Amino acid sequence: MMAPRIRANRYSVMTLEWPKDSEPLEQWLKEQCDKAPALMQEIAIVLKPSLEHESEEIQAAIDSLDQLGIGLIGLTGDSSHRALADEMGLAWLSPNNVTVEPQSEKERDVNQPRETALVVEGPIRSGVQVYAKDRDLIVIGQVSEGAEIMADGHVHVYGRCRGRVAAGVSGQTNAEIFCLTFEPELVSLAGTYCGSDQIPENLWSARVRVGLDENSQKLTFGLMG
Amino acid sequence: MATVVTVTSGKGGVGKTTSSAAIAAGLAQAGHRTVVIDFDVGLRNLDLIMGVERRVVFDFVNVISGEATLNQALIQDKRLENLSILAASQTKDKDALTEEGVGQVLEQLAEMGFEYIVCDSPAGIERGATMALHFADHAVIVTNPEVSSVRDSDRILGILQSKSKRAKEGGKVHEHLLITRYDPARVDNGEMLSKEDVCDILAVKLIGVIPESKAVLKASNTGVPVILDDDADAGLAYGDAVARFLGEDRPMRFVTPKKQGLFSRILGGGD
Numbered sequence: 001m002m003a004p005r006i007r008a009n010r011y012s013v014m015t016l017e018w019p020k021d022s023e024p025l026e027q028w029l030k031e032q033c034d035k036a037p038a039l040m041q042e043i044a045i046v047l048k049p050s051l052e053h054e055s056e057e058i059q060a061a062i063d064s065l066d067q068l069g070i071g072l073i074g075l076t077g078d079s080s081h082r083a084l085a086d087e088m089g090l091a092w093l094s095p096n097n098v099t100v101e102p103q104s105e106k107e108r109d110v111n112q113p114r115e116t117a118l119v120v121e122g123p124i125r126s127g128v129q130v131y132a133k134d135r136d137l138i139v140i141g142q143v144s145e146g147a148e149i150m151a152d153g154h155v156h157v158y159g160r161c162r163g164r165v166a167a168g169v170s171g172q173t174n175a176e177i178f179c180l181t182f183e184p185e186l187v188s189l190a191g192t193y194c195g196s197d198q199i200p201e202n203l204w205s206a207r208v209r210v211g212l213d214e215n216s217q218k219l220t221f222g223l224m225g
Numbered sequence: 226m227a228t229v230v231t232v233t234s235g236k237g238g239v240g241k242t243t244s245s246a247a248i249a250a251g252l253a254q255a256g257h258r259t260v261v262i263d264f265d266v267g268l269r270n271l272d273l274i275m276g277v278e279r280r281v282v283f284d285f286v287n288v289i290s291g292e293a294t295l296n297q298a299l300i301q302d303k304r305l306e307n308l309s310i311l312a313a314s315q316t317k318d319k320d321a322l323t324e325e326g327v328g329q330v331l332e333q334l335a336e337m338g339f340e341y342i343v344c345d346s347p348a349g350i351e352r353g354a355t356m357a358l359h360f361a362d363h364a365v366i367v368t369n370p371e372v373s374s375v376r377d378s379d380r381i382l383g384i385l386q387s388k389s390k391r392a393k394e395g396g397k398v399h400e401h402l403l404i405t406r407y408d409p410a411r412v413d414n415g416e417m418l419s420k421e422d423v424c425d426i427l428a429v430k431l432i433g434v435i436p437e438s439k440a441v442l443k444a445s446n447t448g449v450p451v452i453l454d455d456d457a458d459a460g461l462a463y464g465d466a467v468a469r470f471l472g473e474d475r476p477m478r479f480v481t482p483k484k485q486g487l488f489s490r491i492l493g494g495g496d
């Protein structure tokens with residue numbers, strides 16, 4: 001018989017940062033849901049209100065998330081909100097407990113050179129996840145719709161890419177994505193993402209390179225020769 | 226060494242059982258000693274399609290649980306001497322298919338001299354399906370030309386290449402794509418995916434395209450695998466698919482819409 005066990009697994013959980021002086025949250029969330037409905041239904045969110053938010057405001061925000069069907073798993077931020085999380089049956093994610101990969105003795109610069117790339121042969125099928133920790137990922141062959149490929153470094157797909165692709169998943173803002181045939185469901189760089197509905201039409205099925213503009217925090221798309 | 230060929234799809238009702246019966250009969254016709262096993266515990270319809278439902282005394286689960294010997298449970302086909310059938314139980318619960326038990330039965334079949342063991346997988350990804358996948362050397366992925374069926378097949382291929390015994394030992398299961406219920410006229414109208422679309426999404430070698438055909442229903446009602454019907458397009462297409470599986474090169478047939486000739490129009494057309 002198998003014993004139960006606790007394991008460290010990676011899930012993509014996003015933090016919703018909510019400054020006090022921002023536009024109304026409900027309105028903003030609705031816009032996001034309109035832009036990328038499938039994505040917003042699937043992500044797991046941790047809400048990070050600011051110190052100045054009152055409990056009632058936070059409660060209203062939680063209600064809006066619920067109404068929009070966005071999966072909220074907990075609260076984070078200033079410890080003064082912890083009691084509210086307990087009260088509402090939400091998890092409290094201590095900001096001190098964020099894992100920064102890799103957990104080496106001395107913290108590594110996230111933009112430092114990495115190990116050689118992880119090379120995998122496609123097709124990467126629907127439902128399959130591949131993660132290249134601390135390095136680049138090279139996929140030779142196709143990535144099916146419904147598959148997820150991720151790397152702390154760059155991601156290269158030498159084939160048709162129809163799945164979800166994430167590079168720089170531990171925050172490396174200089175990571176890029178390169179695809180021979182670009183038809184992804186979702187692309188994400190260092191946590192900035194966009195769904196297929198936001199990808200410029202002329203890039204669909206083309207050879208594409210995706211980067212992150214650090215100033216605007218927007219994804220940049222370019223054709224490769 | 227016996228070769229285990231698992232017929233699978235993910236989705237139900239796409240033609241796995243029809244294809245398992247046809248492929249097993251085709252391999253036997255080609256001179257290979259073949260046994261076909263129904264992994265669909267609880268539903269059991271391979272025996273109907275093979276026309277042996279009234280000869281089932283013991284089944285796969287009886288053998289695994291030691292209530293019967295393999296010799297008692299194997300049903301010899303009356304038409305093809307190289308072909309035997311191992312039926313599924315209609316009543317027993319799915320958990321009866323243990324990895325150890327299934328493995329032992331497959332080993333015994335190999336010792337008895339069977340060259341091919343064809344496994345008819347149930348739909349879904351529960352026990353019966355994962356057991357049938359686990360021991361596969363070859364997988365025939367049965368897909369209908371529609372998006373949901375193709376997507377499910379993709380998922381099954383992912384499971385196959387991570388969970389099967391071969392994959393766990395560092396090898397690879399050989400994949401073959403079989404498109405069934407193909408209606409060229411509806412493909413032309415854009416109501417169905419074309420075979421090119423399906424191949425493009427799945428990136429697996431195509432071994433056959435079986436047309437939508439009334440002969441399939443007729444065959445299952447009479448308990449004769451459709452591959453034995455030389456007058457049926459579906460039967461001929463299955464024949465081609467088995468030949469390609471065995472390495473032969475054959476052109477695809479029945480993949481363009483039938484021309485409605487003057488005669489058939491006057492006589493009312495039809496298959």
Ligand SMILES: Nc1ncnc2c1ncn2[C@@H]1O[C@H](COP(=O)(O)OP(=O)(O)O)[C@@H](O)[C@H]1O
Nearest residue numbers: 237238239240241242243406436437438441442
């Ligand atoms: N090529 C075909 N043309 C017409 N009907 C078909 C064809 N293949 C399968 N069918 C029908 O589809 C149904 C499901 O087939 P079956 O082989 O039992 O699928 P599965 O085992 O995948 O559930 C049956 O009624 C069968 O007669």
Ligand SMILES: [Mg+2]
Nearest residue numbers: 241242265347
């Ligand atoms: Mg079946």
